[in-house]
Amino acid sequence: MAKPLRWTEVRVFAPRGWQELVASSMAVGPCTTVSVGNTSVGQEDPPEGFEALRTFVPADQDTPELREQLQDSLASLARRAGAPELEALPIRFHELPPADYATSWKKSWKPFRIRDLVVIPPWFEGHVRPSDCVLELQPGGAFGSGRHATTRTCLKVLQERMRGSERVLDAGSGSGILSVSAALLGADSVLGFDIDDTGPTYGFQLARDNEVEELCAFRQGGFEVLTQHDGPFGVVLANIYSDVIQAEAKNIRTRMDPAGWFAFSGCPLHHVEATRVAIMEAGLCIEEERRLGRWMTFVGGVA
The missing domain is CATH 3.30.70.120 (Alpha-Beta Plaits)
Structure with missing residues (x-):
């Protein structure tokens, strides 16, 4: 034995x-x-x-x-x-x-709900509402499950603002949960990138698990992986450190559709003012500031 x-x-x-x-x-x-x-x-x-x-x-x-x-x-x-x-x-x-x-x-890992989006593990055998958008997620690994305040806020904003057929950019895509959620909510295409070299692997797997792999693309690296042919994007999600948002706000502005919108999360409260200034100086307009716990999310569009 x-x-x-x-x-x-x-x-x-x-x-x-x-x-x-x-x-x-x-x-x-x-x-x-x-x-x-x-x-x-x-x-x-x-x-x-x-x-x-x-x-x-x-x-x-x-x-x-x-x-x-x-x-x-x-x-x-x-x-x-x-x-x-x-x-x-x-x-x-x-x-x-x-x-x-x-x-x-x-x-101990239980499904959880964010508005009409329900995140379930592969072994889930319970029931969901007919109107729910179901995302199957294998828990664990190096990236998040969607429970963090910044991710939850982005997922709420996605459900409120997505109209369908948008081109979406997901900066700092991690596990791909925001990218795949956008695809499930009707995005025409989604491009995600993350500096972690395992990020694309997690993203592709999550997209396959949820049968939206044809809509999603993932790259390893930072903003430098974007080419002149990428965009314009109707939706830009950036659930990343606030110093990166500050540094890349102007770059993001050039990639956005004039009628598009953004959700920048990952900003701790003590970085709010500097991040707010950088966003506005980049030619973007902040329409909402949503606080959840110690984190702020900025939502808006092109000024």
Whole structure:
């Protein structure tokens, strides 16, 4: 009989509002799936205002190098986000008894709704409304599930403003959830890009899983991957760091259809003023500012 595989549980208590970004930063090396909002039996609960994030790694891959990678990844997030509350988050390692802990997170992953868009895992066997737009998402991996405040706001705006037949640009497409949602909501075509080299793989897979792969294209890189033939875009989504929005606002303006609209998310409250100024100086008009938690989303069009 084969010897049972042993697992190490890796836990981080993340401040509420930061769960998805912290979870993405935990997805390094063999840590491919991150569970949000639950803890193991016998383990301490997170303090008030925090959520427990867990990932699992085979015990023989729990190395000093992996632990250093995890620490470096979380430290990089804190620096990039300019968030003191993310500095020096402790990482807890706990060896678990033999069991299939690598898939046990499925028991706690529940479908969720954002207006008429319902995000479900592949194993979901429940019922949805006939009018719902259903997006099937394989949880885990290096990118988000759509639960983060910035993504939720973009998904709400998409449902309110999409009319069908638009050409959509998704800057910082990550898992492809915004791109695929736009396709499901009637976009004529969607182009997404992300600086992470695994981004296109996740995006293509999500598009295939939802049968919209013919409408979606994904590229690896930043704004430099756009060519003179790309655009004009009727919709521009940018769920990315606010410093990138500030730097690329003029570039985005040149890519937009004069009658198009944008949703720029990922802006922490302490960067709102600088981001607002950059957007307006680029020749764009802000029609709405939507705050959810510690994040602001700018919605508008060409001035």
